[in-house]
Amino acid sequence: MRRNTIAGVVLFIAVLVAALAYLREPSWLAGVDSGFRSWETGADGRRYRWTNGHASFFVPASAVNIEIPIRTTFGPGDPAVLVAISIDDRPADRFILRDDQWLTRKIRMPQPGSRRLRRIDIKVDRLRPGNRGIQISEVVTND
């Protein structure tokens, strides 16, 4: 009985450790994002996704810099939108969208750590109607 209990505990710990080792940076993590709506195509043919108030995605840690095309819409009386970008929770860029033109922000990546992926978070200080944040087009990573 006691031997079975010990075997069970050892097995549980082994499975737990293996699961945690796997979940630290599984291959599918690169495709994980949050806070985005579905892809749409604008009148100029550019593909983009609306964010919510907070969106995140991963880029390879090998990237030296990334380019993020961003815009938002401006209806009558709509105020400017403050956008804050962080990399792995460290502030990386902060700017204001004052018109509805596409703006590409080029962000230099900090030195990579032990991970193969870096997390980019984008937050806005206000939403457009329908709980939409800003439009993000395809992100370019430069190695």
Added chain:
Amino acid sequence: MSRRVVLAAAVLGLAGYIFVYATGRADPPIRSDGYSYYVYLPAWFIHGDPGLSAVARDCCGGEFPAFTAIIRWPGTNQWVNAHPIGVAVLQTPFFLIGHGLTKWSNISPDGFTMYYQHAAGLSGLAWTIAGLYMLRRLLRRNFSDRVTAATLVTLFLGTGLYHYATYDSSYSHVYSFFLFATFLYLTELWWTDRRSRWELSILVGVVAGLIVLTRHTNALFLLMFPLYGVSTLASLRGAVSSLAARWRELAAIAIAGALVMLPQLLIYFRATGRFLVSSYGDLGFNFTSPHLWGVLFSVQKGLFFWSPLLLLAVAGWIRGHKATRPFVAGALVVMAIDIYLIASWWDWQFGSSYGHRGFIDTLPLFALGLASLFEWSTERPRRTLAVSIVANLAVFLSVFQMLQYWNGVLPMSDLTWDQYRSVFLRLR
């Protein structure tokens, strides 16, 4: 056998949960009402802000969307959530595991990414199974193992319980289901075990407090406690004198319950300057025009229309059993008021939902009636056969219609009879 049923329910529930999310049948779990029940957790543990403003800034550009029913309180401009903190309290262990995994994998720790979503979703499933476990303990005090097993299986699959344990598991209903089952079990134990037991009294108080914290109107269910064993005026007097004689234990229950509810009162006070608020704003009850037929029998959301199995439970209550008799007065009072309250709510269909979700909370009461009927049916083979056929048909219909709902064949609300007939027994 009934123990294995609880285990099988856990496996079946997990399979259903994986199915609805892996096939894209349901949006991520933290949605609709589930959002506002859950939103306290990122506020407390990630932003350290019980006032919810930090979550609003992080998720939503400073203002919660209208669907959340989180409103700015007039005068103070502070956020007040229509939904209380009980569900979040019960989700806490799952949230902390999800938060740990999120940090470990370097996913955005904003409270709404994938591990948080499924921590909240699986929490509802886990508390449903815990509810079935407590129900099993309650039923086994008075019913055979076979009858208990049959009751648990049919209740899980023949009502909306399976749906609310999987597809819509972030709503409050399965949490209330667990708490009600536990409260009934503890109530019977408190009254039948005459020894003074402080631990039991404190436990009754904690569960009572959690019931109110999970859904304020469910305070009504606490009437089951003083009305236990009451069937005549004389027995009512007996119950009153019994309670008076055990006043110290009653005080322990009251103190434990009050301590559990205190954080909610403080949250209300901080936001509004008052300890008790109607946090639904302009939404409310229409007591003069209750939709009684609608909530019980209509094609839109009628309880017995969507879960005909529960008619057997009603028959079981009418027939009576030594296990149901002590609960009769309480069940009558609680169900009568509960039906009236649900039928009087401005949105008596309770929005987009499968069957009438308002009654998932009180399924433990129906379980007693169902077990009573199953016990009666075992007295003669013909009865067993007849009741088995009816129960199996009811379970089949319920599971089939749930799959129709998952497939989008049945609309989420305002179903008409013509629509129902046109898709009857069609999965696509």
